[in-house]
Ligand SMILES: [Zn+2]
């Protein structure tokens with residue numbers, strides 16, 4: 001949305017008067033390009049800085065027009081709102097929730113102007129409430145955000161940006177172990193998006209909603225095992241997860257990397273939860289599948305070792321806080337290290353670096369071994385396998401837990417057919 005509408009606005013109107021016009025527009029276009037580049041390289045603070053410059057320039061243009069014509073141009077307001085929304089997203093992504101709240105307060109418009117930039121206004125308010133919830137998980141804030149999204153859902157407005165942002169509320173509720181609320185909201189979003197076209201080669205918003213709901217059910221199963229109702233589990237894991245498996249395989253690109261990481265971890269858990277069945281051959285196959293998926297997660301995240309493990313900001317200097325346990329995970333600040341120690345090391349999952357750390361250590365040793373065939377390498381390889389299983393059984397607390405045998409068999413039969 002952002003870039004496109006901004007460009008077309010610029011072309012469609014002549015902005016202000018006087019000889020400075022081309023200079024200020026050139027500056028804006030150049031900044032726009034720099035913002036895009038910074039975001040692509042995951043340099044969040046640089047991107048935020050550049051967007052702030054953009055907003056200042058747009059404000060300057062607005063002031064000039066106001067001075068010469070005495071009117072406020074709607075397209076300038078839209079322009080500013082687009083920039084502010086861009087900034088809100090970047091600040092949210094880099095976990096600077098105070099900044100998000102600040103911008104949301106600053107963005108307040110007169111009711112008249114609000115009407116003209118309606119969807120942006122809703123989104124900025126939603127981000128404001130998400131940031132508030134991240135800073136203070138009071139019951140009041142939880143209820144507020146759910147009812148705020150509810151009003152939007154009841155209007156049946158199926159806007160991709162709104163659904164994507166609402167999913168963040170589901171993730172937060174899930175990480176607070178508010179499973180009833182997370183599932184209720186997730187299912188509403190699922191109903192809202194179920195008529196969306198599902199494209200096999202792409203992940204549509206409907207797929208993402210299904211995925212987020214599947215993770216919620218999985219986490220509830222893991223954490224509140226004895227309260228789990230079996231029909232939920234069979235619906236979400238044995239059928240939908242397999243469907244997702246095929247779809248997510250085709251997606252690439254930086255924007256979905258966190259999403260994909262969560263996906264591999266989810267599948268690993270599913271395989272492990274099936275492995276304690278009586279069929280010896282199937283059982284060992286499921287175990288090695290689980291190890292493979294955990295390793296896929298590690299392998300993918302390994303390529304991002306130069307990024308903060310919490311906000312994913314790319315490291316620009318050689319100095320960084322590196323976890324002394326595994327010597328892999330690095331952070332842009334102590335604050336960000338603490339933030340994902342207990343949970344959320346994988347975005348929106350109750351998996352913290354605390355339980356991933358020994359796994360990372362074993363993985364690094366295995367990765368750095370020079371001759372893969374020798375005895376030492378074999379030892380490290382075995383150790384990594386053991387750590388993977390230990391992570392699944394003890395780290396995630398899945399030891400002794402297993403899906404019902406008949407369901408496992410039915411599922412694998414249905415896949416084979
Ligand atoms: Zn960070």
Ligand SMILES: [Zn+2]
Nearest residue numbers: 323325326357
């Ligand atoms: Zn570590």
